[in-house]
C-alpha cells in the first residue's frame with residue numbers, strides 16, 4: 001500500500017507529464033492541469049543524456065524517443081576558428097542506453113503525452129489551481145474553471161517561475177538571472193555523424209546538437225543585459241552579429257540566417273530550493289525546485305528523474321511525509337551537482353575574453369575535459 005491514492009500534478013511540461021505517467025503506472029489516480037490553453041511547446045530541440053533516457057525507459061517511452069531523435073556518443077570541441085580542441089565521449093549511457101538522444105521538443109512532448117494517455121490520464125488545458133488548501137489529511141483544490149477536487153498530494157511541476165514554490169516557501173527562492181542568454185535556431189543537419197559540436201569563442205560559446213537525420217540546432221551563449229527585450233524581427237541580425245567571429249558550421253549558419261529563421265532567445269536563470277521541497281501535502285519538483293543553465297543538457301533529465309523518484313518513494317509502505325522527505329534527500333545532491341557543474345562551465349567559458357585567454361583555455365580543455373566530463377558522467381550514470 002503506497003502513501004497516496006490520488007495526486008494532482010500542476011504543469012504539463014516535461015517533468016509534470018513524466019510524473020503523471022510514472023504515478024498512474026503505479027496505480028495512483030492522477031489529474032494533471034496545464035495553464036496554457038493547448039499543449040504549446042516553446043524552444044527548439046532538447047538533448048536527453050543517458051540518465052534522462054533511463055528515466056524515459058522507466059516511463060516506457062525510450063524506444064519512441066530513440067526512433068524520433070538522433071543518437072550521438074560525444075562532443076567535438078573546437079575553437080572559434082574551427083580548430084579541433086578535443087573529442088569527449090559521453091559517459092552517461094551503458095550497454096542498453098545511448099550516451100545522448102536529441103530530439104525536437106515537440107516530439108518529446110507528444111511522446112510524453114502519449115504515455116500519460118496510455119496510463120489513463122487526460123491533461124486538462126487552460127486550467128490552473130487558484131487555491132490549495134492543505135487540510136492535513138488531504139489538499140482541497142479550487143480550480144480556475146470553478147471545479148474543485150480533494151487530493152492526497154499536490155505535485156507542483158509548474159516550471160522555473162513556479163507559483164506553488166512562492167506560495168509554499170515565499171519569495172526568497174526566486175530565479176536569478178545569470179547575465180547570459182542562449183540563442184537557438186533549427187537548421188538542416190550537417191557536421192560529423194554521432195557527435196554534437198561546441199565552439200569556444202571570445203565572449204561567446206556556440207555549438208550544434210543534431211535532432212534527427214534531417215535537422216540540428218545551433219546554439220550560441222552570449223552575455224546580455226538583464227531584462228533586455230529584443231523584437232523578434234531583430235533576431236536574425238542580432239544573431240548574425242554575435243556569430244561574426246566564428247568559422248566552420250556556425251559561420252555556415254550565419255550566412256543562411258534571414259527573416260525566415262525561427263530563432264528562440266532564452267535568458268538563463270537559475271534557482272535551487274533547499275530541501276525539503278514540500279510543506280505538508282504539497283511538493284514542488286523539476287524546474288520549480290531546481291533550474292540550471294543548459295550547459296550539460298540536464299534540466300529536463302533532472303525533472304524526469306524527479307518524476308520517477310517521486311513515484312518510487314510514494315509507492316513505498318510509509319507516510320506522505322516520510323516519502324516526501326526521502327524524495328528531496330535523494331534528489332537535492334544530484335540537482336545541486338548538476339547546477340554547480342553547469343554554472344562552472346558557463347563561468348569558465350565566459351572568462352575567455354581574449355585570444356590569450358583562449359590559448360590557455362584550449363590547453364586546459366584538451367588536457368582536462370575528458371577526465372572532468374567522465375567524472376561527472378560517472379556520477380550521473382548511477383541510479384537517480
Ligand SMILES: Cc1cc2nc3c(=O)[nH]c(=O)nc-3n(C[C@H](O)[C@H](O)[C@H](O)COP(=O)(O)OP(=O)(O)OC[C@H]3O[C@@H](n4cnc5c(N)ncnc54)[C@H](O)[C@@H]3O)c2cc1C
Nearest residue numbers: 011013014015035047128158159286287294297299300301
Ligand atoms: C536554452 C535552454 C536549453 C535547454 N536545453 C536542454 C537540453 O538540451 N536538455 C535538457 O534536459 N534540458 C534542457 N533545458 C532545460 C529544460 O527545458 C527544463 O529543465 C525542463 O523543461 C523542466 O521541466 P519542468 O516540467 O520542470 O518545467 P517546464 O518544462 O517549464 O514545464 C512547466 C509547465 O507548467 C506550466 N505551468 C506554469 N504555471 C502553471 C500554473 N500555475 N498552473 C498550471 N500549469 C502551469 C507551464 O505552462 C509549463 O507547461 C534547457 C533550458 C533552456 C532555457
